[in-house]
Amino acid sequence: MSEQQNVYPVREDIAANAWADEATYQAMYQQSVDDPEGFWAEQAKRLDWIKAPTRIKNTSFARDNVDIRWFEDGQLNVSANCLDRHLEKRGDQTAIIWEGDDPNDSKHISYRELYERTNQLANGLKELGVGKGDTVTLYMPMIPEAAMAMLACARIGAVHSVVFGGFSPDAVAQRVIGADSKLVITADESVRGGKQVPLKDNVDAALTRDGTDVCKNVLVVKRTGGDIEWKEGRDLWFGDLVDKQSTECEPEAMGAEDPLFILYTSGSTGAPKGLKHTTGGYLTFAAMTHQYVFDYQDGEVYWCTADVGWVTGHSYIVYGPLANGATTLMFEGVPSYPTHGRMGDIVDKHNVNILYTAPTAVRALMAHGENVMDSSKRDSLRLLGSVGEPINPEAWEWFYRVIGNEKCPIVDTWWQTETGGIMISPLPGATPLKPGSATKPFFGVQPALVDNEGNLLEGAAEGNLVILDAWPGQARSIWGDHDRFVQTYFSTYDNMYFTGDGCRRDEDGYYWITGRVDDVLNVSGHRMGTAEIESSLVAHSAVAEAAVVGFPHDIKGQGIYIYVTLNDEIDPTDELKKELTQWVRKDIGPIASPDVIQWAPGLPKTRSGKIMRRILRKIAANECDGLGDTSTLADPSVVDELIEHRVNQ
Numbered sequence: 001m002s003e004q005q006n007v008y009p010v011r012e013d014i015a016a017n018a019w020a021d022e023a024t025y026q027a028m029y030q031q032s033v034d035d036p037e038g039f040w041a042e043q044a045k046r047l048d049w050i051k052a053p054t055r056i057k058n059t060s061f062a063r064d065n066v067d068i069r070w071f072e073d074g075q076l077n078v079s080a081n082c083l084d085r086h087l088e089k090r091g092d093q094t095a096i097i098w099e100g101d102d103p104n105d106s107k108h109i110s111y112r113e114l115y116e117r118t119n120q121l122a123n124g125l126k127e128l129g130v131g132k133g134d135t136v137t138l139y140m141p142m143i144p145e146a147a148m149a150m151l152a153c154a155r156i157g158a159v160h161s162v163v164f165g166g167f168s169p170d171a172v173a174q175r176v177i178g179a180d181s182k183l184v185i186t187a188d189e190s191v192r193g194g195k196q197v198p199l200k201d202n203v204d205a206a207l208t209r210d211g212t213d214v215c216k217n218v219l220v221v222k223r224t225g226g227d228i229e230w231k232e233g234r235d236l237w238f239g240d241l242v243d244k245q246s247t248e249c250e251p252e253a254m255g256a257e258d259p260l261f262i263l264y265t266s267g268s269t270g271a272p273k274g275l276k277h278t279t280g281g282y283l284t285f286a287a288m289t290h291q292y293v294f295d296y297q298d299g300e301v302y303w304c305t306a307d308v309g310w311v312t313g314h315s316y317i318v319y320g321p322l323a324n325g326a327t328t329l330m331f332e333g334v335p336s337y338p339t340h341g342r343m344g345d346i347v348d349k350h351n352v353n354i355l356y357t358a359p360t361a362v363r364a365l366m367a368h369g370e371n372v373m374d375s376s377k378r379d380s381l382r383l384l385g386s387v388g389e390p391i392n393p394e395a396w397e398w399f400y401r402v403i404g405n406e407k408c409p410i411v412d413t414w415w416q417t418e419t420g421g422i423m424i425s426p427l428p429g430a431t432p433l434k435p436g437s438a439t440k441p442f443f444g445v446q447p448a449l450v451d452n453e454g455n456l457l458e459g460a461a462e463g464n465l466v467i468l469d470a471w472p473g474q475a476r477s478i479w480g481d482h483d484r485f486v487q488t489y490f491s492t493y494d495n496m497y498f499t500g501d502g503c504r505r506d507e508d509g510y511y512w513i514t515g516r517v518d519d520v521l522n523v524s525g526h527r528m529g530t531a532e533i534e535s536s537l538v539a540h541s542a543v544a545e546a547a548v549v550g551f552p553h554d555i556k557g558q559g560i561y562i563y564v565t566l567n568d569e570i571d572p573t574d575e576l577k578k579e580l581t582q583w584v585r586k587d588i589g590p591i592a593s594p595d596v597i598q599w600a601p602g603l604p605k606t607r608s609g610k611i612m613r614r615i616l617r618k619i620a621a622n623e624c625d626g627l628g629d630t631s632t633l634a635d636p637s638v639v640d641e642l643i644e645h646r647v648n649q
């Protein structure tokens with residue numbers, strides 16, 4: 001089917017000036033896998049090192065010894081690479097264009113201003129007793145202070161852990177405890193789509209939870225001036241701490257393998273895990289991918305619409321672009337406010353050249369028709385990017401035609417929180433595009449497909465996506481739980497990193513990601529574990545048992561479908577459905593809002609008591625004819641009952 005799709009050849013105007021054309025890509029890719037040491041030693045030179053590395057690659061994927069080190073004897077500072085080294089040439093160039101939620105609110109921050117403010121904050125953090133190796137939790141709006149906070153931590157060698165501003169107080173508490181954070185940086189409120197979100201209130205609530213007393217201070221940016229509670233001795237205003245500080249702060253010399261940040265993400269089991277990313281390899285990879293995948297040219301305005309709470313924001317709003325001396329746009333609001341044309345309006349207002357967004361945003365626009373972008377021309381655009389979930393060919397074509405005016409290549413970038421940076425993606429000057437395919441591996445990345453037994457599949461095939469050797473940007477561990485890291489990623493198949501994704505490779509060697517093969521959901525590009533939602537539900541006194549599955553959703557990609565078995569004597573009312581919806585939103589955050597709740601007097605289980613999710617997924621997707629073999633169920637009749645009362649979405 002997809003083989004008959006359109007192929008978009010490389011545009012000559014792009015290839016002529018691109019960092020890599022087809023021949024360059026081939027040659028560099030070959031070198032990157034034949035001689036990774038030589039290749040990455042050369043690439044590390046894109047950074048300023050305090051001590052240049054001599055030991056380049058020292059990595060093992062063996063399950064009894066998972067140990068990943070890049071540039072291990074090198075020393076550098078990430079903030080110095082993102083700021084100091086640009087001052088001479090581009091001190092007055094805009095580093096960050098900030099576009100507020102309100103379309104009349106925007107500002108430009110130069111590299112010099114960003115440098116000075118970051119240093120002041122770094123000195124402020126030191127005054128609070130934060131130093132090398134300490135962890136700091138950030139729970140912030142999309143404002144420049146979020147980037148400053150990340151960079152200030154990096155400057156003094158503190159490890160940041162950014163928590164997405166849409167998560168609940170419990171999620172904040174869990175992460176403060178998990179990372180042992182002595183400081184939380186937040187704002188009074190964030191503003192999204194004209195509405196205030198009470199960040200400081202949420203932090204207050206989080207810090208009443210048991211175990212959070214590790215946290216000694218809360219630093220608060222005044223964003224809205226809204227009413228907040230104040231805890232003397234613990235809470236401090238950002239301005240009060242920072243304004244008085246010196247604008248010079250010596251960057252800490254960090255080992256290449258010292259941690260830079262922790263970022264929590266969901267897996268198929270258990271609580272979210274804090275991936276540990278380190279310094280030298282991460283920044284080399286973030287900077288290189290940003291340059292090549294987006295073909296970033298000096299002076300261009302680049303906009304990634306993600307939130308800094310996700311890895312995309314880390315690598316492609318902050319670290320990659322700033323390491324490259326780019327102008328990066330940071331948007332506080334949502335694409336639908338005040339109108340659905342907002343994204344295009346922002347492109348025109350700031351002459352954006354490169355727009356990196358998510359399939360769910362494209363599909364949401366598509367739903368509003370061909371004219372949804374008519375308030376803007378978007379002539380400045382040169383390149384488009386997609387990330388977070390598979391982009392269906394219809395959405396790809398619409399993105400290309402309506403947003404990009406049929407002149408911008410689309411880079412569909414496959415990667416993960418764990419990979420630190422882009423792994424499979426076209427290069428705009430090198431790769432003919434096939435809508436829906438992430439196409440080819442980036443330099444140094446060796447993808448492969450295996451069957452369920454771990455046998456490598458050759459040629460055109462479909463299987464589980466693994467990566468055969470280490471790359472500099474990958475996570476090194478799970479914070480405080482290396483065994484879980486090994487278990488999750490290196491135990492399914494010998495000597496391979498297992499991605500959790502299914503994938504097809506076509507006869508041209510193009511990769512087509514088919515989605516998760518584990519119990520992880522991807523709702524609007526947000527990753528969630530079914531187990532997390534289930535454990536939230538069973539904590540409600542009315543609930544005996546719950547099973548959560550994804551189902552195809554036109555805009556979100558996947559929706560959340562929940563089967564709930566109630567305790568005896570509890571009435572299955574619509575009121576209770578609403579209550580359970582609120583319960584999950586409060587517990588995890590609005591992104592985990594159930595789309596459908598179905599009462600399930602019984603769940604399909606094997607005789608050993610294991611829930612057959614395969615069947616529940618089929619029912620949720622309304623594919624009730626193809627349920628397959630149900631004879632192994634303890635009680636096959638529960639399936640008929642569920643089909644009969646299936647809830648239409």
Ligand code: WT7
Nearest residue numbers: 312387388389390412413414415416417513527
């Ligand atoms: C999962 C990772 C990568 C940063 C944002 C998400 C899915 C991501 C694509 C893509 C198909 C994609 C995968 C992956 N995914 N990008 N271009 N095509 N699927 O990071 O939250 O760690 O989620 O998102 O399933 O495993 P994340």
